[in-house]
Amino acid sequence: MATLKKTIIRGGLETLYFSGLHHWMRPLVGGVGSILTLHHVRPPRPDAFQPNRLLEVTPVFLECLLRQLKRSRLDVISLDEMHHRFINGEFKRRFVCITFDDGYKDLMRWAYPLLRKYQVPFAAYIATSFPDRLGELWWLALEAVIAQNTRVGMLIDGEQKFFECRTVGEKRELYNAIYGYLRSLKTEDELRKVMRDLCATYSVDIASFCRELCMDWQEITDLAADPLVTIGAHTVNHKMLMKVPDDTAVRAEMEMSRAVLEAALGTRPNHLSYPVGDPTSAGPREFRIAAELGFKTAVTTRPGVLFKAHRDHLTALPRISVNGEFQRQRYLKVLMSGAATAMWNGFRRVNAA
Numbered sequence: 001m002a003t004l005k006k007t008i009i010r011g012g013l014e015t016l017y018f019s020g021l022h023h024w025m026r027p028l029v030g031g032v033g034s035i036l037t038l039h040h041v042r043p044p045r046p047d048a049f050q051p052n053r054l055l056e057v058t059p060v061f062l063e064c065l066l067r068q069l070k071r072s073r074l075d076v077i078s079l080d081e082m083h084h085r086f087i088n089g090e091f092k093r094r095f096v097c098i099t100f101d102d103g104y105k106d107l108m109r110w111a112y113p114l115l116r117k118y119q120v121p122f123a124a125y126i127a128t129s130f131p132d133r134l135g136e137l138w139w140l141a142l143e144a145v146i147a148q149n150t151r152v153g154m155l156i157d158g159e160q161k162f163f164e165c166r167t168v169g170e171k172r173e174l175y176n177a178i179y180g181y182l183r184s185l186k187t188e189d190e191l192r193k194v195m196r197d198l199c200a201t202y203s204v205d206i207a208s209f210c211r212e213l214c215m216d217w218q219e220i221t222d223l224a225a226d227p228l229v230t231i232g233a234h235t236v237n238h239k240m241l242m243k244v245p246d247d248t249a250v251r252a253e254m255e256m257s258r259a260v261l262e263a264a265l266g267t268r269p270n271h272l273s274y275p276v277g278d279p280t281s282a283g284p285r286e287f288r289i290a291a292e293l294g295f296k297t298a299v300t301t302r303p304g305v306l307f308k309a310h311r312d313h314l315t316a317l318p319r320i321s322v323n324g325e326f327q328r329q330r331y332l333k334v335l336m337s338g339a340a341t342a343m344w345n346g347f348r349r350v351n352a353a
């Protein structure tokens with residue numbers, strides 16, 4: 001199903017690209033700018049089973065993107081500058097903001113040298129439990145459990161079930177099924193409990209992903225010292241906030257991560273990214289709390305470009321995901337024109353519900 005959807009989306013993009021429709025639509029939906037989302041930037045790995053590959057791009061691709069942005073008539077600006085333009089209604093030139101979620105070491109190793117080379121401002125949103133080495137990157141732990149075993153047993157709705165996963169095809173299918181099941185659980189606490197049990201059964205150290213992949217405090221401090229860099233908050237525990245029933249706990253996740261970053265770096269983050277950030281993870285309650293806490297902007301992963309009207313919804317901003325599935329440059333051009341995302345949004349300009 002997921003593959004089919006990707007094929008359809010990709011087919012749609014091909015059609016838009018070749019028909020030139022996006023040029024025609026630009027004045028209508030191109031908006032005033034866009035925010036790009038990236039996660040990992042690293043050389044491709046040969047493994048056949050990489051269910052999380054959609055969260056990464058290669059350094060070569062990133063360099064092409066940066067070169068293209070530099071050549072374009074778009075301003076590549078910081079989140080503070082974007083906020084300034086919204087507040088003052090300065091929309092003469094279209095802009096792009098570049099953002100990285102989670103704070104992986106590969107940002108420092110592969111992306112940062114390129115971002116410096118092209119002198120491009122960017123933001124890194126940090127979930128503070130990651131440098132504290134307490135984070136649970138459960139989507140990677142699930143990948144490891146399935147990669148390392150040929151049969152996986154787990155308790156589903158109180159019943160012990162077993163699944164064969166010998167071939168790459170079976171592993172992909174099982175990953176999608178368990179991932180879907182986890183995302184369907186009502187609370188993030190339930191999800192974490194299932195994953196902790198699964199990791200305990202199959203001897204996967206859930207904390208290891210955080211240690212191996214995420215920047216430590218020294219690296220974040222070094223990065224934050226560069227004027228090109230904006231450090232933003234990404235909560236403490238990287239929970240899907242809509243799956244946290246208690247309002248106070250949601251507020252604490254946002255507020256604490258900002259306080260911890262401020263204590264570590266000496267500067268108070270003004271910008272927030274909601275973990276996962278899709279409509280099942282961040283909604284009106286989260287947008288309201290972020291605004292009440294005084295964040296200048298907060299970003300989702302809802303696909304879309306920005307319009308003047310987002311001035312009134314600065315804590316519910318859409319972004320455009322730059323990921324492994326769509327890393328060919330011509331797709332990105334279509335995405336940034338707003339044509340594709342407008343289609344996904346059903347032509348609603350602002351979707352903050």
Ligand SMILES: [Zn+2]
Nearest residue numbers: 101102275276
């Ligand atoms: Zn994240």
